[in-house]
Amino acid sequence: MIEARGLTKRYGAKTAVDDLSFTVRPGSVTGFLGPNGAGKSTTMRLLLGLDRPSAGEALVNGRRYREHRAPLREVGALLEARAVHPGRSARAHLVALARTEGVPVRRVDEVLDLVGLTAVARKRVGGFSLGMGQRLGMATALLGDPATVMLDEPVNGLDPDGVLWIRTLLRGLAAEGRAVLVSSHLMSEMALTADHLVVVGRGRLLADTTVAELVARTQNGSVDVRSPQAQRLAALLEGAGAVATPGDQPDVLEVRGADAPRIGELAAQHGVVLHGLHERQTSLEEAYMALTRDSREYRTDGQGSAGTAPAPAGAPR
Amino acid sequence: MSTPPTSAPTGSAAPAGSAGTGSGRVSLLRVVRSEWTKLASLRSTWMLLLVFVVLGVGIATLAGWGSAQSIEATEAGVPTAGGPPGGLGAEALAASILSTTSLATLLLGVLGALVMSGEYATGTMTATLTAVPRRWPVLVAKAVLLVLVLTPLALVVSGLALLVGESFLPASATLGLGDEGVLAKVVAYAAAMVVTALLGLGLAAVLRSTAGSITVLVVVVFLAPGLVPLFGVDWLTTAAQYVPATAAGALGVTAGDPVLSTPEAVLTLVGWALVPLVAGIVVLQRRDA
Numbered sequence: 001m002i003e004a005r006g007l008t009k010r011y012g013a014k015t016a017v018d019d020l021s022f023t024v025r026p027g028s029v030t031g032f033l034g035p036n037g038a039g040k041s042t043t044m045r046l047l048l049g050l051d052r053p054s055a056g057e058a059l060v061n062g063r064r065y066r067e068h069r070a071p072l073r074e075v076g077a078l079l080e081a082r083a084v085h086p087g088r089s090a091r092a093h094l095v096a097l098a099r100t101e102g103v104p105v106r107r108v109d110e111v112l113d114l115v116g117l118t119a120v121a122r123k124r125v126g127g128f129s130l131g132m133g134q135r136l137g138m139a140t141a142l143l144g145d146p147a148t149v150m151l152d153e154p155v156n157g158l159d160p161d162g163v164l165w166i167r168t169l170l171r172g173l174a175a176e177g178r179a180v181l182v183s184s185h186l187m188s189e190m191a192l193t194a195d196h197l198v199v200v201g202r203g204r205l206l207a208d209t210t211v212a213e214l215v216a217r218t219q220n221g222s223v224d225v226r227s228p229q230a231q232r233l234a235a236l237l238e239g240a241g242a243v244a245t246p247g248d249q250p251d252v253l254e255v256r257g258a259d260a261p262r263i264g265e266l267a268a269q270h271g272v273v274l275h276g277l278h279e280r281q282t283s284l285e286e287a288y289m290a291l292t293r294d295s296r297e298y299r300t301d302g303q304g305s306a307g308t309a310p311a312p313a314g315a316p317r
Numbered sequence: 318m319s320t321p322p323t324s325a326p327t328g329s330a331a332p333a334g335s336a337g338t339g340s341g342r343v344s345l346l347r348v349v350r351s352e353w354t355k356l357a358s359l360r361s362t363w364m365l366l367l368v369f370v371v372l373g374v375g376i377a378t379l380a381g382w383g384s385a386q387s388i389e390a391t392e393a394g395v396p397t398a399g400g401p402p403g404g405l406g407a408e409a410l411a412a413s414i415l416s417t418t419s420l421a422t423l424l425l426g427v428l429g430a431l432v433m434s435g436e437y438a439t440g441t442m443t444a445t446l447t448a449v450p451r452r453w454p455v456l457v458a459k460a461v462l463l464v465l466v467l468t469p470l471a472l473v474v475s476g477l478a479l480l481v482g483e484s485f486l487p488a489s490a491t492l493g494l495g496d497e498g499v500l501a502k503v504v505a506y507a508a509a510m511v512v513t514a515l516l517g518l519g520l521a522a523v524l525r526s527t528a529g530s531i532t533v534l535v536v537v538v539f540l541a542p543g544l545v546p547l548f549g550v551d552w553l554t555t556a557a558q559y560v561p562a563t564a565a566g567a568l569g570v571t572a573g574d575p576v577l578s579t580p581e582a583v584l585t586l587v588g589w590a591l592v593p594l595v596a597g598i599v600v601l602q603r604r605d606a
Contacts, residue, residue, distance in 0.1 A: 049450045050443060051605040066450040069342040077447055083440025085359065092358035093444075099351040100448040102341025140444060145338045 001026055001179050002047060002148060006056030009042050009203075016042040018203035019056070024181045024196075026147070029174045031194030031211075032183035035292050039203035040183040041079065044152050048077055061148055070101045072144030078137035078151040086126030090117055090136050093125065094143060103144055111139040130157030138169070148179045155189055167193050187288035201292045215287050223260050225253045226276030233272050240266055251275070343449055348458035351448075355441075356432065356462060365428045366470065373421030373474035374481055380417045381482030384410055388490060409572035411492045411499065414482035415506045418475060419562050422510045423538045425467060429517030430530035432459050433597075437525045446606045453598050456522055460594055463514045471507035479503055492570065502569030505582070509565035512590040513538055516561070519593025523600050537589075538562065559585050 002024035009017040017039040024030040034040050045051040047058045049065040057064065061074050068074045084093050094108040112121045115135040120128070125136065134157055141149055151170075155163045170193055174180050184190050190197065190211075197214055199207040207214060225244075227233050230251050234244040242257035255263060260279045267274050341347065356362050433456070436442040449455050476494065479502075483491045492499045516537065520530040537560055545557035557563070558576050564585035567575035577585065 045606075048447055050446060068450065070340075071343070071450050072448055073338055075447075079443050079447075080440050083443050085355075085435060085439045085441050087360055088355070088358045092354060093441075096351045096354040096358070097444060097448045099354055100347050101343045102347055103338045107338050143338075 001059075001061055002150070002181055003059040004043065004047065004056070005058070007043065007046055007053055007058055008055040009039070009046055009051060010054045016203050017046065017053075020200065020203065020205050021056075022198045022205060022208050024148070024179045024198075026179040027174055027177050028195040029170050029180045029182060029193055030196040030198055031190035032181055032198050032200070033187060033190055033288065034183075034185065034200040034206075036185055037202075038185075038200045038292075040185075040200060041152055042203075043200070044077070044079060044150055044181075044183065047150065048075070048079075050079075070144070072097065072101055072103060072146065074144070074146055075148045075150060076141035076144060076146035077149075078134075078141040078154055080152070081130065081133040081137040081154075081156065082128075084125045084133070084136060087124055089122045090125055090128070090139070091121040093136070094139060097140065098143060101144070107143065107145070111142050114142065115139045131159060131162050134158055134162065134166075138166070146178070149173055149181070151180075151182045153183055153185070155184070155186075163189070187285045191284040199288070199291055201294070206291050211284065214291070215284055221256065221259075222280045223255045223258070223263060224276065224278040224280060225255055225263055225274065226251055226278075227253070227267070227272060227274050229272045232270075233267060233274075236266055236270055236272065237263065343451070343454065345454050345458060345461075348449055348454045349461050352432075352455075352458045352462045353466075356466070359435075361431065362428065365424055365431075369421050369424045369428075370470070370474055372424065373418045374477045376417045376420060377414050377478030377482035378485075380414050381485045384413070384482075384490075385485035385487075388487060406572060407490050407492045408570050410486060410490055411479060411483065411502065411570065412566060412572055415475065415479055415502060416562065416566060417482075418478050418506055418510070419538060419542075421474060422506075422513045422562070423534060425471070425510050425514040426517035426534040426538055427531055428467075429463055429514035429519075430521040430527060430534065431517075432463065433518050433521035434525060434527040434530055437521075438527060442606055452601050452606075456518070456594070456598050456601055459518055460515055463518060464511060467511050467514050468507070471510035472504070475503045475507040475510065478506075496570070498570030500569070502565075505565040505568035505586075508586055509561040512561050512586045515590040516593055519590075519595075519597045522597025523593065561586055561589050564589075 004020050004022050007017055007020040008015070020039070020043060032040050032043070042051065046053050047060060047065065049058075060068070065071065065075065084090075088096075091108060091112065094111065095105055097103075098105060098108050109118070109121070112118050115138050117132065117135050117139060120132065125133070128136065134154060138151075138154065141151060149170075154166050154170075158166060167189075170180055170182060174195070182190075182193065194211060197207060197209055197211060198205070199209075199214075224247065225233065228251055230246070230253050234246075234253055237244045237253075237255055237258060240258060240262075242255055242263075244253045244255045246252070247254050258266070260277050264274065264277055266272075436445055445455055446452055479499070480494070494500050494503065513534070517530055517534055520533050521527070524530050524533075541557045541560045542562045546554045548554070564577060564582040567577040567582040568579060575582070
């Protein structure tokens with residue numbers, strides 16, 4: 001269980017985290033989403049007491065992190081995957097952490113086995129790939145068998161197998177009743193993993209919602225219709241209370257105010273031939289882009305307004 | 318909060334067959350053990366300690382051998398105006414041999430700095446402070462560990478430096494460990510070594526940088542005692558007397574009047590060890606990690 005209440009962090013004039021409040025509940029995976037520079041990592045550092053908030057407070061399992069006397073058993077965290085001394089072996093790194101609160105050394109071997117690093121446990125971390133570093137980070141997070149797990153971009157640098165492994169692992173941890181907070185800038189990844197979403201942009205809360213709600217909220221509900229009798233159909237639709245606007249081709253209409261079945265039935269009643277009927281689904285990716293459009297720090301798309309054009313490679317749901 | 322259910326793992330994802338994680342809390346003793354694991358698991362630690370022993374005893378050996386050559390030359394009838402080192406008494410010879418351990422001492426300072434700054438440089442500090450969120454036990458444990466590990470080693474190096482260095486000298490110019498004030502001097506130099514390690518640790522806790530800490534160490538350990546008096550500025554010369562090397566030199570047997578009284582020298586050593594450490598703890602507690 002993680003509770004952030006009015007969490008704020010300022011660095012001089014720049015506000016990295018701005019009055020952020022959200023809750024991460026046990027038994028579910030909460031995706032922490034936002035563009036690069038949105039304040040996700042800073043928020044996690046505040047939750048772990050690594051940085052001091054300028055205002056507000058963060059409670060983990062009911063207490064400020066600093067007040068826990070066996071913190072590894074309360075919260076497991078993966079912040080930066082490669083944040084391990086390159087000259088130390090993976091096992092020595094974990095043993096050193098385990099010793100701080102008397103976690104038995106056999107638990108170290110257990111988590112190494114769990115993340116698949118047993119074969120390289122005594123190798124120096126300097127030679128690890130980014131993916132192996134992420135696995136060591138996961139082992140670190142799981143070391144104390146914690147009730148709350150907090151992971152910053154855990155799939156970075158993992159191959160497809162590794163991504164799938166993380167996804168299964170996170171689902172499993174939530175199924176065991178743990179509270180899981182996992183940050184990402186990839187909506188497509190969160191769509192497959194998270195139940196709940198906390199979306200931030202420029203340090204502010206943009207949405208605290210479920211995956212389904214987020215899509216519904218940004219759904220534009222239009223239908224693309226293709227018909228050789230487009231003009232006639234447009235008139236019929238207008239008569240039925242819908243709005244039909246001509247598309248980019250003469251036989252295409254973009255219809256709002258009527259769903260696909262209604263349009264189909266109307267066309268059938270009046271003997272209008274349809275060549276295509278397509279409900280425009282907002283993918284989660286698009287919903288996310290629409291939500292964070294104004295808060296992305298670095299942009300390349302040059303688009304000012306939301307528009308209705310679907311992203312060309314929108315991830316299929 | 319209670320621990321989560323560890324049973325019913327779903328697929329291969331869950332920490333299957335958990336061996337349990339015990340029920341301990343963070344304690345200073347545990348953090349010391351953790352720090353020992355960190356220190357001992359780095360090759361650089363052992364390399365530094367090896368070089369420390371070799372340099373400490375090695376340079377003293379060279380110094381002893383050099384002094385022996387001068388003494389021989391003097392006895393062979395080459396007239397001397399009492400110039401060093403041929404004309405030095407046994408006390409001065411012992412002091413000069415021990416003072417050559419300063420380069421080795423600097424290495425311990427580097428080790429002390431690396432123990433802290435290495436964690437900042439590699440990002441390990443994040444994991445360390447996540448495990449010990451109260452923070453101060455980390456620095457205290459590192460200091461305790463350095464004292465425990467380095468004290469015996471420093472005594473051995475300091476003692477060997479004197480004995481091996483003197484082994485080249487004629488018996489008349491030699492002091493034994495049993496002679497008055499000699500053991501005290503050996504202990505004083507060993508203390509200066511451990512103090513320098515703690516100084517490095519404290520500096521690194523404040524500065525969080527290896528390069529910065531080593532720069533200050535070189536100035537304090539190496540440059541201040543020899544170089545600063547050459548500037549001829551009175552207050553700088555006085556200040557330079559209050560460095561670990563001078564303090565160690567003033568303890569135990571000395572050739573003339575010691576520059577610092579015994580309490581002054583002891584306080585100087587303790588100060589160099591503790592003041593930066595306390596500053597380091599303040600910085601560690603207050604600043605964002």
